[in-house]
Amino acid sequence: MSIINSTFKNLQKNKSKALITYTVAGDPDLELSEEIIEEIINSGADIIEIGVPFSDPMSEGPVIQLAHERSLKNKTSLPEILSLSKRLKKKFNNTPIVLMGYFNTFINSLNSDNNFHDINDEICEELKNSGVDGLIIVDLPFEESEVIFKKLSEYQIDLIRLISPTTSELRINEIINNSSGFLYYVSLKGITGADISSYEELEKRVQNIKKITNIPIVVGFGIKDQQTAENMSNFSDGVVIGSAIVDMIEHIKTKKTGNDFAKLSKFVGEIKSSLQ
Amino acid sequence: MKDKENYNFPDDAGRYGEFGGKYVSETLMSALEELENTYENLKGNEEFKNEITEDLNNFVGRPSPLYFAKRWTEKLAGAQIYLKREDLNHTGAHKINNTVGQVLLAKHMGKRRIIAETGAGQHGVATAAVAARHGLECIIFMGEEDIERQSPNVYRMKLLGAEVCSVTSGTKTLKDAMNEAMRDWVTNVDDTHYIIGSVAGPHPYPKIVRDFNSIVGVELKDQSRALFGRFPDKIIACVGGGSNAMGIFYPFLKDNSVDLIGVEAGGSGIETGKHAAPLSDGSIGVLHGMKTYLMQDESGQILSTQSVSAGLDYPGVGPEHSYLKDSGRVEYNSATDEEALDSFHDLTKTEGIMPALETAHALAYAKKIAPKLDEEEIIVVNLSGRGDKDMANVAKVEGLTL
Numbered sequence: 082m083s084i085i086n087s088t089f090k091n092l093q094k095n096k097s098k099a100l101i102t103y104t105v106a107g108d109p110d111l112e113l114s115e116e117i118i119e120e121i122i123n124s125g126a127d128i129i130e131i132g133v134p135f136s137d138p139m140s141e142g143p144v145i146q147l148a149h150e151r152s153l154k155n156k157t158s159l160p161e162i163l164s165l166s167k168r169l170k171k172k173f174n175n176t177p178i179v180l181m182g183y184f185n186t187f188i189n190s191l192n193s194d195n196n197f198h199d200i201n202d203e204i205c206e207e208l209k210n211s212g213v214d215g216l217i218i219v220d221l222p223f224e225e226s227e228v229i230f231k232k233l234s235e236y237q238i239d240l241i242r243l244i245s246p247t248t249s250e251l252r253i254n255e256i257i258n259n260s261s262g263f264l265y266y267v268s269l270k271g272i273t274g275a276d277i278s279s280y281e282e283l284e285k286r287v288q289n290i291k292k293i294t295n296i297p298i299v300v301g302f303g304i305k306d307q308q309t310a311e312n313m314s315n316f317s318d319g320v321v322i323g324s325a326i327v328d329m330i331e332h333i334k335t336k337k338t339g340n341d342f343a344k345l346s347k348f349v350g351e352i353k354s355s356l357q
Numbered sequence: 358m359k360d361k362e363n364y365n366f367p368d369d370a371g372r373y374g375e376f377g378g379k380y381v382s383e384t385l386m387s388a389l390e391e392l393e394n395t396y397e398n399l400k401g402n403e404e405f406k407n408e409i410t411e412d413l414n415n416f417v418g419r420p421s422p423l424y425f426a427k428r429w430t431e432k433l434a435g436a437q438i439y440l441k442r443e444d445l446n447h448t449g450a451h452k453i454n455n456t457v458g459q460v461l462l463a464k465h466m467g468k469r470r471i472i473a474e475t476g477a478g479q480h481g482v483a484t485a486a487v488a489a490r491h492g493l494e495c496i497i498f499m500g501e502e503d504i505e506r507q508s509p510n511v512y513r514m515k516l517l518g519a520e521v522c523s524v525t526s527g528t529k530t531l532k533d534a535m536n537e538a539m540r541d542w543v544t545n546v547d548d549t550h551y552i553i554g555s556v557a558g559p560h561p562y563p564k565i566v567r568d569f570n571s572i573v574g575v576e577l578k579d580q581s582r583a584l585f586g587r588f589p590d591k592i593i594a595c596v597g598g599g600s601n602a603m604g605i606f607y608p609f610l611k612d613n614s615v616d617l618i619g620v621e622a623g624g625s626g627i628e629t630g631k632h633a634a635p636l637s638d639g640s641i642g643v644l645h646g647m648k649t650y651l652m653q654d655e656s657g658q659i660l661s662t663q664s665v666s667a668g669l670d671y672p673g674v675g676p677e678h679s680y681l682k683d684s685g686r687v688e689y690n691s692a693t694d695e696e697a698l699d700s701f702h703d704l705t706k707t708e709g710i711m712p713a714l715e716t717a718h719a720l721a722y723a724k725k726i727a728p729k730l731d732e733e734e735i736i737v738v739n740l741s742g743r744g745d746k747d748m749a750n751v752a753k754v755e756g757l758t759l
Binding site for chain 1: 370378379380381382383384385386387388526527532533536539540543544545546547640642643644645646651653655656657658659
């Protein structure tokens with residue numbers, strides 16, 4: 082069983098829901114992002130999503146766009162992010178690590194031979210050796226990635242798919258058949274950090290998907306506080322918090338100076354407690 | 358090119374060989390499907406075709422003339438140079454050929470809001486014009502840097518009733534305007550149609566934009582039969598995203614006697630790295646929903662580009678061009694800023710036609726090869742746009758104030 086699967090099993094046993102956090106690697110720098118992620122795990126996060134910065138993050142709202150820009154100012158690269166993942170895995174071997182990013186960085190920064198190719202054995206091995214349990218590639222629909230999905234599953238790396246409010250029933254079935262780990266339900270039509278408009282519709286959609294699959298479903302985009310997290314967790318298997326955390330990180334300049342670290346861990350702890 | 362007789366791209370997956378595809382977030386997949394279905398259902402429909410033809414004739418002013426550049430030909434003392442006058446279209450460039458068609462698709466899909474990205478402003482103006490004509494809300498995304506470079510077009514868009522949204526993220530140019538338009542689209546996908554202005558982006562855009570622009574090549578076939586009794590020897594067009602080039606090349610792809618030449622923006626020179634020529638000096642990657650040649654670093658981050666012309670200042674290129682480059686059917690070259698400016702002046706002074714700086718890149722290449730060719734040979738340059746919008750920019754480059 083993959084660590085992602087066992088994480089959801091354990092949560093179920095404890096009648097709790099998953100708290101998945103998103104931060105961008107290298108924001109504000111790699112060393113600090115490692116400390117920030119450690120703090121977040123110690124405060125109760127169940128699964129860690131590490132954002133891989135991209136020059137053109139098309140699905141991101143302003144808060145996360147700026148985090149990508151800050152990270153790229155430091156020239157944060159995927160090989161460095163994999164080392165970060167490796168170090169984290171050593172310290173927290175039960176916490177799943179998921180990389181989230183855009184297709185181009187995955188295919189163009191891990192090649193030894195400079196020729197374009199899909200995610201191949203070489204890349205999979207590198208991901209596996211770095212403790213990466215799953216990938217979320219925002220701009221890679223299932224139509225473009227059947228081969229990649231199979232390749233990743235040979236290495237027990239989950240390819241986590243997004244389902245959105247505009248996804249048709251037909252596509253939902255296809256997506257379920259081509260995904261593993263968990264499903265990421267995008268709560269709104271829009272970019273990260275926007276506002277959720279209709280809870281009822283959301284609940285209905287998620288429940289309908291749960292009827293046809295056993296893969297856990299988490300809800301993300303637009304979850305900013307305890308109340309929203311609690312509401313979402315009533316009908317899903319967990320929530321993803323991104324922009325709200327990234328917004329706090331923007332103010333962190335050094336480790337444990339001021340209240341920023343304390344504020345962040347308090348926030349994460351409170352969200353987690355609302356999911357119990 | 359192998360099996361040129363069977364050229365039939367894109368395939369069902371929206372691919373041109375290995376290029377193209379649909380690399381977008383899940384939220385947009387349904388909108389792309391809706392667009393594809395609408396287009397495939399309507400494109401053979403007589404009523405729809407008549408609607409477009411009527412707009413092309415009476416709103417755009419087609420067909421555009423094929424003009425013999427007599428004095429420039431004499432000056433260069435080589436091949437005969439003809440210009441396909443897309444600059445004479447309503448709103449001053451080939452861009453309107455596409456927007457006239459796409460706005461009708463939007464209406465058929467029941468969308469009331471139109472968005473578009475623009476670099477030089479020509480696509481923005483062409484979109485604003487059709488939105489005004491059909492009474493639709495229109496928002497144009499434009500990089501902050503381009504707003505400065507192309508201020509007359511910004512005002513034109515506003516006069517046409519469009520809202521011009523300044524994009525301050527990333528490099529503040531065309532690629533960032535496209536990112537921002539995608540973000541708007543994903544947010545307002547129910548009532549909004551995104552009119553992409555080039556043969557770029559996810560399938561079906563490269564195909565739709567190519568098809569709507571193909572009227573240029575179709576007319577050129579008729580005009581060259583009538584005028585020369587044969588097809589031209591060479592057709593030259595500038596390539597940023599590549600819509601004017603695709604429009605004039607596409608009907609000639611199977612006519613192997615016609616050399617097709619695309620000219621990218623060489624900026625300060627390919628060897629300096631400061632340019633916008635992914636086909637000449639790029640590598641394969643995925644951006645804006647398509648797999649294609651890109652300007653990127655070794656980490657897959659998109660590089661900022663450099664060109665005197667805002668319309669060519671783009672790190673990617675339409676996927677069909679990537680295919681045509683690799684297959685060898687089209688030859689791709691580049692012209693530097695300096696060469697483009699030089700030809701801008703040449704054509705203005707010699708023929709009384711002021712070309713857009715984008716177009717001037719194609720002219721620069723014609724100027725380079727014409728003297729080496731026999732006077733029996735015929736070169737057609739796609740004069741994709743007029744240069745009025747560039748006057749302030751040219752003056753600035755040359756240290757003048759207007």
